[in-house]
Amino acid sequence: MTEKKYLGYSVEDLLHDQEFISLVKNLNTPQEWERFLQVHIESKNNMIQAQKMILLFQTNEGVLSDERKHKLWNNISHFNPISAGNYKLIRIKSFARIAATILIIISLGGLVYLQFNRSENQYRFSDSRNDLKTDNPLLVLSNGKTVELKKTESKIEVLKGKDAIQINNDQIVDNQTSNDKTSIEAKFNEVIIPFGKKSKLILEDGTTVWLNAGSRFAFPQKFNRNKREVLLDGEAYFEVAKNVQKPFLISTGDIKIEVLGTKFNVSAYRSDNQSETVLLEGSVNIWDNGKLFKDKILMVPNQKATYSKSGKNIVLEPEKEPGLSIAWVExxxxxxxxxxxxxxxxxxxxxxxxxxxxxxxxxxxxxxxxxxxxxxxxxxxxxxxxxxxxxxxxxxxxxxxxxx
Amino acid sequence: MKEDKYIWADFKNDAENALSYIYNQHIDFLFFYGKKFTTDEDFILDIIQDMFYDLIKYRKTLGETDNIRLYLMKSFRRKLFHGIESKRKLAHLDNVYNHDPDIVFSIEEVMIHEEEQSRRNKYIREGLLALNSKQREVIYYKFTLGYDYDQICEIMAVTYDTARQLVSRGINSLKQFMSENDFILMFIYRRITNK
The missing domain is CATH 3.55.50.30 (Phage tail protein beta-alpha-beta fold)
Structure with missing residues (x-):
């Protein structure tokens, strides 16, 4: 491509040009775009106009739910072309509908069974927040030990491969679980932050979590093999360490958030009638925890997802100033x-x-x-x-x- | 896409995993492509299933392709339009199928969800609403998917001149509200480029 290729192009000419469109679609950063404009300074204004129009039509599509994908694949992979004549196909299709209804009921049963028996996290926050008479943050370890954190802003770090947790850079507590080596499931530790306090937490995988006042957070000493699961009741800002092989999964009472590596803020207090997730970097999937079929919603940066407990739905909207949501960290x-x-x-x-x-x-x-x-x-x-x-x-x- | 050519040949020769590979590669796209034309998701899945049944049934006699997605789109679109047409004939009371298959852009959905229907939003919606269904479709291929005219002609079964003219008319229709909406466009631009 010669650098002067677009000389004298009108907005419309640019919009007909396949190469230009691909270029606009594939530039990853505003800086790259700026550089491109500098090279084609004579056509700059027209290019900006054309770019705006192209960007207007970009989309973020989700994925088809796994259940439907599998069901359809089941039909297709079992399709027998020899027994299905041309005319018959139509009738078989209407029967297939009935068959599908039955299939759904059966597979629903199966799903419920799976949900109860292989529940993604068996850990639940106990409802006994009221009996916590402490004014200081508490760390309740999976082995039953309780440690009181005496600072207003404490720092907790999971020591990798050491079965121990470090507190405020000066105290190390042993978190060896008593001779229970048969259990494969990750055991959860819990941090309880009273109102008026906050805490910074570094997890085994390097993920940093800032916990805001009045929050509870459960995390394992060591994540299990294929998932990084944590639980949150309250507000937290996450900087999740990237690991595509091992998704990071946050459960609140109402929603689940799946992450590969990103920065975002979640405010999901059980006592509030709505929860908010603001995404600053990367991308996350978010879905209603109560729904049997995960209708995953893909969030992109500078969006806010609000779950309302009364409406039981998640609404995505643009967030012009995502920085506001994490000012509390500072x-x-x-x-x-x-x-x-x-x-x-x-x-x-x-x-x-x-x-x-x-x-x-x-x-x-x-x-x-x-x-x-x-x-x-x-x-x-x-x-x-x-x-x-x-x-x-x-x-x-x-x-x-x-x-x- | 050289690879596509071999995968397609594999499929035609009954190679074991070719079908499941093709299915997995394109199923999400086809579903959301279908959703651009109709909100009836079960209907879309029916059409996809029907299309795959046909592919299996006629696999030996299928033509060659070096772009499987384009091949599937073409076949899917034909079946979808055909299906919508027969639905319309069957149930003319059902207003879901009362109009031509029409592309709904994400930006329009975002605007519908936004609580505050600002004046600027209204302009942009009017501009988009001014597009007819063919213009919408061609703009979807051109700007959203970034296809070239050869591909567009193949999918829509139109000539080069027609496709180009549809794009031109669409652009002109959209241009009218461009200046009034710089603000909202900039904001969309930020959102998209920030990924």
Missing amino acids: GWYQFKNENLEKVFLKLEKYYNVRFKYDQKIISGLLPVSGKLDLKDSLDEVMAVLSKVAKFKYQISGNSVIIIK
């Missing part, structure tokens, strides 16, 4: 045009308080934008917030009362 809480109720919900978790307010007062107030330093005291944060959002408040003990 100790900030940043929000843009957020309604106050949502802001209060977050602050409740960071400061371990309850907000009390009259719904009518709150819905009358405008959405707010801002950036709060979570190292500040609740008093300081509330002083700023009330000024911005124009309300009056009173703090008494564990409650914040909004008066207006």
Whole structure:
């Protein structure tokens, strides 16, 4: 290709040109595109116009569900051309429908059986959060030991191949499971972060997880052979180490997220009526945990997936500022045009308080934008917030009362 | 695609794994290709099954190809259009099949899901709605799949001039809202190039 190939091309000429279209589709980074434009500086404007139009029609397709794929393959691979005449084929097809219905019921039964007997994770969070009387983060090991972490921001690191876990760079706890070597299933350790605290965790595979206040997270000392499985109730930011052979699988109460290697934030508190996943890099599959047939939804960067508990569905939408969702990792809480109720919900978790307010007062107030330093005291944060959002408040003990 | 040529020959000669290889390579694509034309997923699967039955039945006499996907698309599209036509005749009350098979672009689905139907969104939708079904289809092959005119002519069974004209008309129809929608286009551009 000569470098001056596109000289004098109109937008339309470019859009007819196969080579140009392939080029636009296959450029991976905006930098590559910039470089290409520099080489063809005379046609730059037309090229930008043409590129925009091409990009308008790009798609992210998913995959057909495994169940349907297998069922169809079953039919096709068992098709016998000799017994199927031309005319008969049509009739057989309508019978095939009935046969398929029966097949579905049988295979459904099989699936349920599989679900119960080879359940992907047998581990469940116990419902006894209330009996945790500690103000400090707790590490509950799979061998039953409990370690209290005394810092506001603790760091936990799984030591690879050592059956031990290191805490805050200075303490190493043994995590040898007592002579139970027959079990192949990964055993889970659990971290419990109370409100007002957070923690950084490094898993066996190098994946880093930042856990936000009021979260629980379960992880094994060593992942099993074909999957990396963890459980989350709360909010966490993940930087998953890449390993295509071994997908990383996160279960929350409602959704599952499958990852090959990527950065994203999940907020899935059991107490909240919706959960949000924001993808910053890479790609993930996400699906409803309650559904028998996994309808996987593929997320691409700068998207937010919201699961609503009432609607029981996942909605994908663009996220213009994905960075906001992980500001908490750095100790900030940043929000843009957020309604106050949502802001209060977050602050409740960071400061371990309850907000009390009259719904009518709150819905009358405008959405707010801002950036709060979570190292500040609740008093300081509330002083700023009330000024911005124009309300009056009173703090008494564990409650914040909004008066207006 | 030299490899395709040998895989296809293998399939014609009854080689054991050729069929399952072809199936696995193209099934996702064919399904979503079908979804561009109709929302009836069972119907799409029926058509795919029917097409594979035919391939098996006539495997010895099938022509040669060095592009299996294109071959399957052509055959699938023919069957799909035929199937939609007979459905329409059978049940003219069923409004799913009331109109011509029509491509729905992802961008349109995204916009439908977006809560806020901004004014800009409306422009872009109008621009897309102004495309007729043939223009939509040809634009899908050209811009979404990046096919060249030879391939498009083969799939749609039209001449080069017709295909080119369809693209031109589509472009002109879309151009009208380009300037008004730079903002939304830029945002889509960011989303797509950020992968």
